[in-house]
Amino acid sequence: MSPVRRGIKSDAAAIAQRVADQLSRDAKIEPLVSDEFSRNEFEWALATSASPVWVEDSNGHIRGHLYGATFDDPLHGRQTWSGPDGYSYESEHALDNLCEWAYHEWREQDSTAHLVWALAGNGTQAWVERGYSIVSVRGALALGEVFDFTWPPGHGVRRGTPADLETALAFDALIDLAQGVPLDSLTDQQREANEADLVEILDDPDCHYYLLEVDKRPAAQCVTFPLPPLRGNFDATIYVGSLAVDPAFRRRGLATKLMHTVMNDAISDDFRYAEVRWHINNDEATSLWSAMGFRPTYVQLRRTLLD
Ligand SMILES: CC(C)(COP(=O)(O)OP(=O)(O)OC[C@H]1O[C@@H](n2cnc3c(N)ncnc32)[C@H](O)[C@@H]1OP(=O)(O)O)[C@@H](O)C(=O)NCCC(=O)NCCS
Numbered sequence: 001m002s003p004v005r006r007g008i009k010s011d012a013a014a015i016a017q018r019v020a021d022q023l024s025r026d027a028k029i030e031p032l033v034s035d036e037f038s039r040n041e042f043e044w045a046l047a048t049s050a051s052p053v054w055v056e057d058s059n060g061h062i063r064g065h066l067y068g069a070t071f072d073d074p075l076h077g078r079q080t081w082s083g084p085d086g087y088s089y090e091s092e093h094a095l096d097n098l099c100e101w102a103y104h105e106w107r108e109q110d111s112t113a114h115l116v117w118a119l120a121g122n123g124t125q126a127w128v129e130r131g132y133s134i135v136s137v138r139g140a141l142a143l144g145e146v147f148d149f150t151w152p153p154g155h156g157v158r159r160g161t162p163a164d165l166e167t168a169l170a171f172d173a174l175i176d177l178a179q180g181v182p183l184d185s186l187t188d189q190q191r192e193a194n195e196a197d198l199v200e201i202l203d204d205p206d207c208h209y210y211l212l213e214v215d216k217r218p219a220a221q222c223v224t225f226p227l228p229p230l231r232g233n234f235d236a237t238i239y240v241g242s243l244a245v246d247p248a249f250r251r252r253g254l255a256t257k258l259m260h261t262v263m264n265d266a267i268s269d270d271f272r273y274a275e276v277r278w279h280i281n282n283d284e285a286t287s288l289w290s291a292m293g294f295r296p297t298y299v300q301l302r303r304t305l306l307d
Pocket of ligand 1: 174179245256277278283284
């Protein structure tokens with residue numbers, strides 16, 4: 001009989017220990033991963049979570065755990081997500097057992113796919129062998145010296161406002177396209193969700209919407225905000241997202257210069273790290289972020305549950 005069972009309150013300490021050990025191994029392999037971990041908070045989160053955690057229990061010794069949160073995503077429907085702390089396994093046999101039980105439950109909740117964050121490079125193989133493919137990458141950079149550069153004449157960066165919604169929507173469509181989502185494939189509901197997100201970003205005092213204009217014409221944008229605590233991240237990390245350059249202005253170094261502006265602001269606001277995410281099939285983004293010195297920390301892998 002499979003030794004997998006639902007986790008109970010008294011398993012929390014053993015699961016927390018496994019997560020702390022795994023995080024510390026990840027941080028030794030990739031110094032841009034933080035092993036900062038509060039056991040108390042983690043145990044409390046496990047105890048109050050609505051979703052079950054599965055454990056592989058061999059005569060009282062926990063050999064692995066698997067946890068996933070299932071919810072609706074406006075773009076992809078109902079899916080299940082596991083963070084870097086959502087699983088551990090002593091052997092691949094334990095992982096197979098855990099997946100078998102968890103998939104059964106997730107399918108019963110009408111989840112269509114499982115997405116999991118794994119350490120870039122080392123951590124992905126077991127998942128790839130189980131039918132997962134890499135979807136996106138989390139990349140980080142330690143901020144150091146201020147970047148010394150000047151904008152050519154006619155170039156100016158300003159902070160966008162809710163009045164720039166149309167511009168932001170047009171840039172957003174460029175990002176969707178680069179990520180393999182043609183605009184006409186979006187439903188009205190998805191389009192409305194995107195627009196609502198943008199309105200919120202433009203209105204949020206913690207978000208900084210950068211708009212680069214060349215001779216008063218919008219040429220590029222990006223958005224930054226302080227990254228909330230996230231497993232594997234250091235404190236004082238600025239998140240940089242929604243970077244896009246108008247096709248007429250590409251390959252002139254504008255994205256690089258805009259990022260230098262953003263990172264100089266972040267340095268003067270005492271941020272120590274920057275984080276970005278990109279889609280694995282976005283070749284321009286992959287080249288840009290590595291040219292700027294960002295290194296992959298975690299990658300997100302996805303597997304359908306519809307089989
Ligand atoms: C990715 C993007 C922002 C780059 O903007 P850009 O202003 O053209 O970038 P830069 O001129 O600063 O390029 C810097 C480096 O990035 C890499 N790069 C940028 N575009 C590239 C391309 N099409 N092919 C290969 N490498 C590319 C190169 O290493 C380049 O250096 P180089 O020109 O000296 O070779 C732009 O192509 C874009 O808006 N794409 C669509 C939206 C998107 O994918 N955003 C990223 C979301 S994570």
